[in-house]
Amino acid sequence: MSPLTTTILLSSLATGTIITATSYHWLMAWIGLELNTLAIIPIISKRHHPRATEAATKYFLTQAAASALILFSSTINAWHSGTWDITQTTNNMSNILLTTALAMKLGLAPTHFWLPEVLQGTSMMTALIISTWQKLAPMALIVLTNNNLSSTVLMTMGILSAIIGGWGGLNQTQTRKIMAYSSIAHLGWMAIITPLMTNLLILNLIMYLLMTTSTFLTLTFSKSKTLQDIATLWALSPTLMIMTMLALLSLGGLPPLTGFIPKWLVLQELTTQNMTMMATIMALSALLSLFFYLRLTYIMTLTTPPNTTTFKHKWRFNYTNNTNPLSITLTMSILLLPITPLILM
Structure with missing residues (x-):
């Protein structure tokens, strides 16, 4: 083109x-x-x-x-x-x-x-x-029409998306399909909080955009289309492998990382509104998503693929593309948790 x-x-x-x-x-x-x-x-x-x-x-x-x-x-x-x-x-x-x-x-x-x-x-x-x-245009319409949308339909879809997004990603071997189910699960978290608190929806969306961008840029940089490709990332760049592992765990919502912010605040808001059952279902559905993120990190960091060469690292050309967006989004998708109080002010 x-x-x-x-x-x-x-x-x-x-x-x-x-x-x-x-x-x-x-x-x-x-x-x-x-x-x-x-x-x-x-x-x-x-x-x-x-x-x-x-x-x-x-x-x-x-x-x-x-x-x-x-x-x-x-x-x-x-x-x-x-x-x-x-x-x-x-x-x-x-x-x-x-x-x-x-x-x-x-x-x-x-x-x-x-x-x-x-x-x-x-x-x-x-x-x-x-x-x-x-996702930005439909989300803008959701924010604009928030007071009039059917909250029952939105919350039902939110729970369904969180569960299906976690379940669907379990048996996938293609990284793009895994990211698609990850997207569905994250959208579920956004949908469930929409009728209660629009600010949290926007925060959730920003965090999702950051983490998804960093993960996709990593997959593009390493040309990882399947789990088999991701297993050889350590040979391409050990530093990038560690950062990608942390970014994936952040997508899963583990506490010391950025991805914990939206899940924590959504669950807190749901329990404040006496929706304990809904909060429990959402927290359990997050475990499904976490499982396939952990599977990715396990394959990436703790397994060595069958290798016939004696070289320690992959033979490769020097990478000439701009890696600044990758560096910025990866760092932000891992290290933003300490600024949570500033976000909430």
């Missing part, structure tokens, strides 16, 4: 998200979402491979269906209330439809089936865009 085409597509991607995030009229929000979807389709399918074409088709059909639902929901609301204002969605049926549509856009369970397949069929950097940037 030529630099000009790439620039146009990425600019359209950014513009679509910004239009959706800054609009108060349903039609403008819908236009932003459509622009976003249409810009990423060529990016997904640019590899000219049957898997990439299949991923692009699945992504397009799902997003088009979700956009149609959003338009349908806003039309019903405008019919009943006479306004197209995003913050004035007062009709109950309209709210349930909108919640379902936004969940489909994000990849929340039970409308999550497209996410692992799409991520597996595309390149690592495109998978990073789908897992991070593409």
